[in-house]
Amino acid sequence: MASIQIEKLEKSYGHVSVLHGVDLNIEDGEFIVLVGPSGCGKSTLLRMIAGLEDVSRGEIRIAGNRVNDLHPKDRDIAMVFQSYALYPHMTVAQNMSYSLRLRKIAKEKIAAAVSAAASKLGLDPLLERRPKALSGGQRQRVAMGRAIVRQPKAFLFDEPLSNLDARLREQMRAEIKKMHGDLKATSIYVTHDQIEAMTLADRIVAMHGGVVQQVGSPLELYDRPANLFVAGFIGSPGMNFLAATYSAGSVILANGTRIALETVPALAPGESVTLGIRPEHVVVVNDGSGMQATVELVEPTGFGIILHLSLHGLPFKVFTLDRGALNYGSQISVRFPSQYLHLFDSSEERVA
Amino acid sequence: MTNAVGTMRGHQSRKPWLKRLASASEPWLYSAPSLILIVAVMLVPLVVGISYAFRDIQLLNPFSGGFIGLQHFRDLAKDAAFYTALKNTLWWTGASVVLQFFFGLVLALLLDKPFWGRGIVQALVFLPWAVPSFLAGLNWAWLFNPVIGPIPHWLFALGLMDQPDNILSDPHYAMWGPIVANVWWGIPFFAITLLAALQAIPRDLYEAASIDGANWFQRFWSITLPFLAPTIAITVLLRTVWISNFADLIVVMTGGGPADRTQIVASYIFTQAFKRLDFGYASAIALVLLVLLLAYSMLIVLLRQTLLNKD
Amino acid sequence: MKRSILPTIAHRLAILCYVAFALFPLFWLLKVSVTPNDLLYSEGVRLWPSRTTWDHYAFVLQHSAFPTFFKNSVIVATSTAVVVTVCASLSGYALSRFSFRAKYVIIALMLLTQMFPLVMLVAPIFKILSPLGLTNSLTGLVIVYTAFNVPFATFLMQSFFDGIPKDLEEAAMIDGATKFIAFRQIILPLTLPGIAATLGFVFTAAWSELLFALMLINGNAAATFPVGLLTFVSKFSVDFGQMMAAGIMALIPAALFFLLIQRYLVQGLTAGAVKG
Numbered sequence: 001m002a003s004i005q006i007e008k009l010e011k012s013y014g015h016v017s018v019l020h021g022v023d024l025n026i027e028d029g030e031f032i033v034l035v036g037p038s039g040c041g042k043s044t045l046l047r048m049i050a051g052l053e054d055v056s057r058g059e060i061r062i063a064g065n066r067v068n069d070l071h072p073k074d075r076d077i078a079m080v081f082q083s084y085a086l087y088p089h090m091t092v093a094q095n096m097s098y099s100l101r102l103r104k105i106a107k108e109k110i111a112a113a114v115s116a117a118a119s120k121l122g123l124d125p126l127l128e129r130r131p132k133a134l135s136g137g138q139r140q141r142v143a144m145g146r147a148i149v150r151q152p153k154a155f156l157f158d159e160p161l162s163n164l165d166a167r168l169r170e171q172m173r174a175e176i177k178k179m180h181g182d183l184k185a186t187s188i189y190v191t192h193d194q195i196e197a198m199t200l201a202d203r204i205v206a207m208h209g210g211v212v213q214q215v216g217s218p219l220e221l222y223d224r225p226a227n228l229f230v231a232g233f234i235g236s237p238g239m240n241f242l243a244a245t246y247s248a249g250s251v252i253l254a255n256g257t258r259i260a261l262e263t264v265p266a267l268a269p270g271e272s273v274t275l276g277i278r279p280e281h282v283v284v285v286n287d288g289s290g291m292q293a294t295v296e297l298v299e300p301t302g303f304g305i306i307l308h309l310s311l312h313g314l315p316f317k318v319f320t321l322d323r324g325a326l327n328y329g330s331q332i333s334v335r336f337p338s339q340y341l342h343l344f345d346s347s348e349e350r351v352a
Numbered sequence: 353m354t355n356a357v358g359t360m361r362g363h364q365s366r367k368p369w370l371k372r373l374a375s376a377s378e379p380w381l382y383s384a385p386s387l388i389l390i391v392a393v394m395l396v397p398l399v400v401g402i403s404y405a406f407r408d409i410q411l412l413n414p415f416s417g418g419f420i421g422l423q424h425f426r427d428l429a430k431d432a433a434f435y436t437a438l439k440n441t442l443w444w445t446g447a448s449v450v451l452q453f454f455f456g457l458v459l460a461l462l463l464d465k466p467f468w469g470r471g472i473v474q475a476l477v478f479l480p481w482a483v484p485s486f487l488a489g490l491n492w493a494w495l496f497n498p499v500i501g502p503i504p505h506w507l508f509a510l511g512l513m514d515q516p517d518n519i520l521s522d523p524h525y526a527m528w529g530p531i532v533a534n535v536w537w538g539i540p541f542f543a544i545t546l547l548a549a550l551q552a553i554p555r556d557l558y559e560a561a562s563i564d565g566a567n568w569f570q571r572f573w574s575i576t577l578p579f580l581a582p583t584i585a586i587t588v589l590l591r592t593v594w595i596s597n598f599a600d601l602i603v604v605m606t607g608g609g610p611a612d613r614t615q616i617v618a619s620y621i622f623t624q625a626f627k628r629l630d631f632g633y634a635s636a637i638a639l640v641l642l643v644l645l646l647a648y649s650m651l652i653v654l655l656r657q658t659l660l661n662k663d
Numbered sequence: 664m665k666r667s668i669l670p671t672i673a674h675r676l677a678i679l680c681y682v683a684f685a686l687f688p689l690f691w692l693l694k695v696s697v698t699p700n701d702l703l704y705s706e707g708v709r710l711w712p713s714r715t716t717w718d719h720y721a722f723v724l725q726h727s728a729f730p731t732f733f734k735n736s737v738i739v740a741t742s743t744a745v746v747v748t749v750c751a752s753l754s755g756y757a758l759s760r761f762s763f764r765a766k767y768v769i770i771a772l773m774l775l776t777q778m779f780p781l782v783m784l785v786a787p788i789f790k791i792l793s794p795l796g797l798t799n800s801l802t803g804l805v806i807v808y809t810a811f812n813v814p815f816a817t818f819l820m821q822s823f824f825d826g827i828p829k830d831l832e833e834a835a836m837i838d839g840a841t842k843f844i845a846f847r848q849i850i851l852p853l854t855l856p857g858i859a860a861t862l863g864f865v866f867t868a869a870w871s872e873l874l875f876a877l878m879l880i881n882g883n884a885a886a887t888f889p890v891g892l893l894t895f896v897s898k899f900s901v902d903f904g905q906m907m908a909a910g911i912m913a914l915i916p917a918a919l920f921f922l923l924i925q926r927y928l929v930q931g932l933t934a935g936a937v938k939g
Contacts, residue, residue, distance in 0.1 A: 052833050072836040079837045085830035089852045099838035146838070378842070382757035383769060385750040386813045393810030394776045397787035404786065462678055473678055474929075475922050477685045482921030484871030486889050487910050490896060491688045500695055500903050502708045536688065548929050590777065597780045600873060604893075621782045626878075631786040638783035645778055 001186050002063030002153040003028045004049065009058035011044055011210075018044050019210045021058065029184040033201035035191055036233070041210040042190045043158060049188060050156050051075050062153055073102075078147035079156040082163060084139045086131040086146075093118075093127040096145045117149045120179075137168045144176070148183065157189040161196065173199060194234050198222070206230045228348040231276050237306055237317050239342070240282070242275045251275055251343065255312040257291055262338045265351040273351070274344040279306065279319040281340035284328070290335035295328055309334070404635035424636035433612055434620065434637065441616040443527060445596045448534045453588060455535065456542025461576075463543065464550045481540035489604030492533035496520050520606050523613045530601045530614060537601070542587060549583035550576070589652050593645050617641050689914070696720070696907035703903065719908035728883040729909060732891035736870055737916070739801050739887055743808040743869035744862045747816050750809065751861055752854070755820025756846060760829070773814035781811065785878045798879050804887070807879065808869045816861045823857030824850065856927040863924030870917045888913045 004026040011019040019041045026032050034042040047053040049060055051072035060067050067075050078099075086095050093114055100110045118124050121141045131139055140160065147155055157176075161169045177200055180187055191197055197204050198218040206213045206221060206229070214226040225231035231239045244251040246267045250260045259275070267273065283290075284307075293316060297308035305325045307318040311334070318325075318334060343352040408420045428434055463474055480488065495501040496518055504516035519525045553576065561571045599618035602608060608615035608623060615623070617637060625634035697715040698706070706712050723729050758766060788807060789798060797803030827850055835845035851858075873889040880886050886894075892909050 050833075050837055052836070071841070072833070073839040073841060075837075077837065079834065081830045081834060083828060083830045085828065085834035087831060087835075087849055098835070102839040102844070146834075150838075376763070379757040379761035379763045379766075382761075383754040386754035386817055387769065389750065389806070389810040389813055390772065390776060392791075393788065393807055394784065395772065397784040397791060398779065400787035400790070401783040409786065458677070459681055462674060462681070465674065467674070467678075471926070473682060475925055477678075477681045478925050479689070479918060479921065480685050482867050482917045483689070483914060484873070484889055484917060486871070486873045486893060487913055488688075490892075490906070490910060491692055494695070494903065494907070495688055495691060500703065502691070505708045536684065539685075544925075544929055551929070593778055597778075599780075599782070618780050618782070621780055622874075625782055625785065635783055635786075638780045642779040642783075649778070 001028050001184065004154060004186065004188070005059075005061040005064075006045075006049070007059045007061075009045070009048065009060065010056045011041070011048060011053065012056045017210065019048075019056075022212055024205060024212065024215065026186060026188065029186055031180050031187045031189065031200060031202045032205060033189045033191060033197040033203075034205045034207060035194060035197040036207035036213075038192055040207040042192075042205075042207050045207070046079075046156050046158055046188060046190045049154075050077060050079050076150075076153045077156055078150055078152040078154075079158065080143045080147050080160040082159040084131075084143040084160075084163075086139055086142055088131055091128050091130055092123060092134070092142050092145075095131070095142055096149050099146070099150045113149050114145075117145045120148070120182075121145050121175075136164055137172065140164060140168075140172055144179070148179070148185075152185075154186040154188065157187065157191075159191055160189075162191070162193070169196075176200060194236065198234070204234075206233060208233075224350065225276075225342065226350050228274060228276075228344050231342055231344070231350075235278055237279050237319060239276045239278050240316050242277075242311075242314065242316075244273050244275045246271045246273050246343075253312075255291075259336060259341070260338060261341065261343065261352060263352050265343060265345075267345065267351060272346055274348070275336075276342035276344065277336050277340055279317040281337060282318045283335045283337060284318060284320060284322070284325065285333050285335050287333075290333035292331060292333050295330050295332060298326060298328075300326060307332075401635050402639055404632050405639045406636075407632050409632035409635070410630050420632075424633050425640075427633065428636055428640065433615065434617070436612055437615045437617045437620040440527065440612075440614065441596055441618070444531065444534075444602075444614075444616050445592055447527075447531050448538065448595050449588060449592050451531070451535045452538040452542050452591070453584075456539045457546055459539060459543040460546035460550055463547055478540040478544060480537050481544075483537065485537065485598075485600040486604050488533055488537045489530070489601040492529065492536070492601075493520065493605045496529050521610050523610050526606055526610055526614050530605050533601050533605065534595065534598070538591070538595070541591065545583060545587045546580060549580050553579045585652070585656055589649060593649060596641070596645060692907050692910055692914075695903055696911050698904060700902075700904060719902075719904040720912070723905055723909050723912065727891075727895065727909075728886070729888075729891060729895075729912065731883060732886055732888045733912070735801060735885060736888040736913075739804050739808065740866045740869040740916075742801075742805045743812065744866040746805065746809045747812045747865045748820075748858055748861045750813050751816035751820045752851070752858065754813070754817045756824050756850070758817065758821045759824035760832075773817060776811075776814045781874065785875065788875070789878065792879065799881060799885055801885055803879055804876060804885075807875050808865075808872060811872075812865045812868055816865055819861050819864065820854070820857055823854050823860075827853050860924050860927035863920045864928065866920050867917045870920075 004024075006022055006024040006026075009019060009022040010017065022041075022045060024032075034045060036042050044053060048055055049062075051067065051070060055068045062075060062077070087098065090098065096114050096117060097110045100113060105113075114127070115124070118127055121144060123138070123141055123145055126134060126138060126142075131142065134142065140163075143160065160176075161172050164172060173196060176189075180200075189196075189200060201218055203215060204218055204221050205215050208229045214221055214230045216224075216226075221230055221234050225234060225239075228241070232241070242253055244253050244259075246265070247258075247269050249264050250258050251273060252258050253275070291311060293309040293311045295307055296310050296315075299306040299308070304319055304321045305323070307320065307325060307328070309316040309318060309332070316334075341352070342350065345351045405424055406419060406421060408418050408423075459477060463470065463477075483491070495503050497520075498504040498516045498518055504513065504518060507513040507519075508516040520529045557575050558571055561575055566574065596616075597618050599616065599622050602614055602616060602619045603622055606614040608619050618641070621634045621637045621641070624630050624637065694711060695703070696719055697717065698712040699714055699716045699718065702712050702714060754769075758770065792798050792803050792807075795803075797806065831849050831853070832842075832845045835849045836842065840848065871889060872887075873893065876887045876890045877893070880890060883891070892906075892913055895909055896906055
C-alpha cells in the first residue's frame with residue numbers, strides 16, 4: 001500500500017483543457033472518492049493516475065516516486081472498470097490470475113492467491129466459468145477479485161457499480177466498504193452518485209469543470225459545502241437556494257422577509273448573496289409564524305415525504321419524516337432554523 | 353486513442369526524447385509490413401505504369417521505349433474502338449451493379465429473418481462468391497453453349513429464341529452473357545454487406561414502429577432504408593469502380609467479341625497489353641479509366657456530402 | 664395472434680429460387696463432369712445422365728499436370744493467406760487503436776489501390792521482379808498477391824478490432840502487460856473469427872487469381888490452378904467432361920474454405936457497422 005501525491009496536474013487535448021491544476025494528497029490506506037457530474041474530469045484524473053492518459057503538466061507520485069512516464073504495467077496499481085473489462089476468452093480463475101501470471105509468480109502462490117480472493121468474494125463455485133456465463137453482479141465481483149488478487153499499491157475504481165441495478169449496487173457498496181476495512185488499501189473511487197461518495201469515502205474530492213471544488217470528509221462536505229456547486233451536488237433532494245441581500249447580520253429575501261444569521265459574515269451591507277438550506281432542515285410550522293408557501297406536489301418515499309413547494313413563485317423543497325405532511329392543505333408555512341443556513345457570496349463561495 | 357497526441361503536445365521538455373520517439377513510431381511499426389508491400393508492389397509500379405502512358409513501350413519491339421509525350425492520348429481520342437468500349441463499360445457496369453444490388457438486397461432481407469436451416473442456406477447462396485472468377489466465366493460460357501448447356505434449349509422452349517443458339521455469339525444479346533454471370537457471381541457480395549448492416553439495426557426500432565401501426569413497407573421505407581443508406585452508398589461506389597475494372601468474365605466468355613460488342617475498357621486494355629503487347633497504349637487507356645473512376649468517386653462523395661449537409 | 668401462412672410460403676419459395684440460382688451452374692458443372700462421353704450429346708439437357716463415370720477425373724489426375732497445379736495453388740494461396748493475415752492484423756490494429764497524423768493518408772492510399780485496373784501493373788511488376796529472379800517463381804506470386812490483398816484485409820481486420828472494447832487492453836496493461844503482450848494475449852484471441860474470415864477471404868482470392876499468374880509464370884512447373892485450367896481449356900477444348908472435372912477440382916478447396924468462414928465475414932462486417 002502506498003500514498004499518492006498529485007501536484008498541479010493538468011491535462012489538455014490539443015487546445016481543450018480538461019484538468020486545470022489539480023493538487024491532492026492521498027494518505028496510505030485512505031479511501032478517496034472523486035465525485036462530480038459527467039465531464040468534470042474525474043475519470044480523466046483517475047486514468048492519469050493509472051497511466052492510461054498522458055500527463056500534460058504537473059506530477060503524480062506513487063509511494064514517493066514520480067510515475068508520470070511510467071507505463072501502467074509498472075505502476076503496480078489495480079483498476080476496476082465500469083464495463084468490468086473481463087477477458088471474455090478466459091475463465092474466472094484465469095481472469096483473476098492473469099496479472100500474477102504476467103509477473104511469473106510461482107503456480108502454487110497464484111493458486112493460493114486466487115482461491116483466497118475467490119472465497120472472500122464468494123466466487124469459489126464460479127472459478128471455471130467464462131464471463132459470458134455470469135450475471136452482472138458476479139462479473140462485478142470477478143472484476144474486484146482480479147484487483148485484490150495482486151495486492152497492489154492502490155486500487156482505482158471507475159464507476160464500478162453504475163451498471164448494476166439499485167439493490168445490487170447497495171449490496172456491492174457495502175461489500176466494497178467492508179473489503180476496504182479488511183485490506184486497508186489506498187483506494188481512489190470515481191462516481192457521479194453522491195450517495196456512493198458519502199457512504200464510501202474517507203474523504204470526498206468534489207470536482208467540477210476540471211477544478212477541485214472541495215476536499216473533505218463526507219460530513220464536512222454536507223455540513224460546510226465550500227461553494228454553491230458542492231452545496232447543490234451533495235445531498236438528496238438537493239439544497240434549496242434563494243436569492244437574497246445582505247444587511248447587517250441578517251439577509252433579506254426577495255419578498256422582503258428578513259432572516260437573522262447566527263454568525264456575522266464579512267460582507268458589505270447591500271451585497272447580493274445566495275441563501276441555502278437543505279430540504280431536510282426546513283421546519284414546517286402550523287402556527288402561521290413562518291413564510292407562506294403553496295404545496296405543488298407531494299412525493300411520499302416511504303421513509304419520508306418530499307414536499308414540492310412554491311415559495312413566492314420560486315420552487316422549493318422540503319423533506320420531512322412527519323406523515324402528517326400528507327394531509328397538509330395547499331397552504332403551509334415554513335421556517336428556516338438559523339443553525340442550518342448556508343450563505344454564499346456573489347462569487348458563489350461560502351461565507352457562512 | 354489520445355496517446356500519440358498527448359505525447360506530441362504535452363510536456364516536451366521533460367519527457368525523454370527516446371521515449372517520445374518510441375511512442376510516436378509505434379503505429380508505424382505496426383503498419384510497416386503492409387505499407388512496405390503496398391508501396392513496393394502497387395504504388396511504385398503504378399507510377400511506373402503511369403509513365404508508360406507517355407512512352408512507346410512495345411514488348412516485342414527492341415527499339416521502343418522512347419518518350420513520346422501525349423501521342424498515345426492523341427491516338428486514343430481518334431480510336432473508335434475505345435469509344436465503343438467506353439459505351440459498353442457504362443452498360444456493363446450499370447446493368448451489373450443495379451441487378452447485383454437489387455437481388456443482393458432482396459436476398460439480405462430474406463436472410464435477415466430467422467428460419468429453420470438459415471445457416472446452411474446462407475452458406476449455399478453465398479457460395480458463388482467463392483468460385484474463381486475465371487471458372488465462373490467458363491461455367492456460364494458452357495451453360496450458354498447449346499452443345500452442352502441447357503440455357504439455349506430452355507430459351508428455345510419458352511419461345512424466346514428461334515432456335516437454340518449461343519447468345520454469346522449474337523451481337524445484340526452477347527453482353528447479357530457476362531452480365532448474367534457477373535450478377536450470379538456478385539449477388540453474395542452485396543447480400544453479405546447488406547445483411548451485416550441489417551443485423552446492426554436495433555430491433556426495438558421495428559417494434560416501436562409496429563406499435564405505432566407501420567406496415568412492412570412503411571417500416572422498410574422509414575427504418576431499414578435510412579439505416580442501410582450509408583452502407584449502400586459505399587458498397588455501390590466501391591462495387592461500381594471494381595466492376596468497371598473487372599475484365600475476367602468478358603475475357604474468358606467472349607474475348608470482347610462478337611465484333612467488339614462486349615469489349616469494355618478493362619478488357620480492351622487487356623487486349624492491347626497481351627494480344628498486341630503494346631503496354632504504352634494500354635497504360636494510356638488505363639490512366640484515362642483511372643481518371644474517370646476517380647472523377648466518378650469524387651462526384652459521389654461530394655454528392656453525399658451535399659445531401660448530408662442539407663439535412 | 665393469428666398470422667397468415669402466405670408470407671411464410673412466399674419467403675421460403677423466394678429462398679428456394681435463390682438457392683437454385685446459386686447452385687444450378689455448379690450442379691451443371693458436376694453433372695457434365697460425371698457424364699460419359701457417349702451420353703454427353705444424346706442426353707444434353709437431361710438433369711442427370713442415365714449412367715455416370717469418374718473417368719474424366721481419373722484422366723485429369725493421371726494424364727495431366729493438374730496435381731502439380733494443385734500443389735502450386737495450395738502453396739501460393741496458403742502462404743498468401745497467412746502472410747496477408749499477419750500484415751493486416753498489425754496494420755488493422757494500428758488503424759483501429761492509434762490516432763496518428765498520417766492515418767488518413769494511409770487509408771487514402773489503400774483506397775487508391777482499389778481503384779485502378781491491375782492490368783496496368785503487369786509490365787512494371789514484371790520489370791521489378793525479373794532482375795530479382797522472382798518471375799516464374801511461387802515466391803514472386805505470393806509477394807504480389809499479398810500486396811494486392813493487404814488493403815482490403817486491413818479494413819476487414821480494422822472493423823474486427825473496432826468491435827473489441829478498449830477497456831480490455833487497458834485492463835491488461837494495468838494487469839502488467841505491455842501493449843504488444845496485450846495485443847497478443849488479449850486482443851488477438853478475441854479476433855479469431857476476424858482472422859478466420861480474413862484467412863478464408865484471402866485464400867479464395869489468391870486461389871482464383873488468373874491475370875498475374877498468367878503473366879508472371881510460364882511453363883507448367885510453377886503454374887497455378889487457374890492458369891492450368893485455362894491452358895487445359897484451350898488445349899482440350901473438345902473434351903467438356905475433362906474440363907469440368909478439372910473445374911470441379913479447382914473449386915473444391917476454395918468452396919470449402921469459404922463455407923467455413925462465411926458466417927464470420929457477416930459477423931465482422933456487422934462489428935464494423937455497429938461502430939460506424
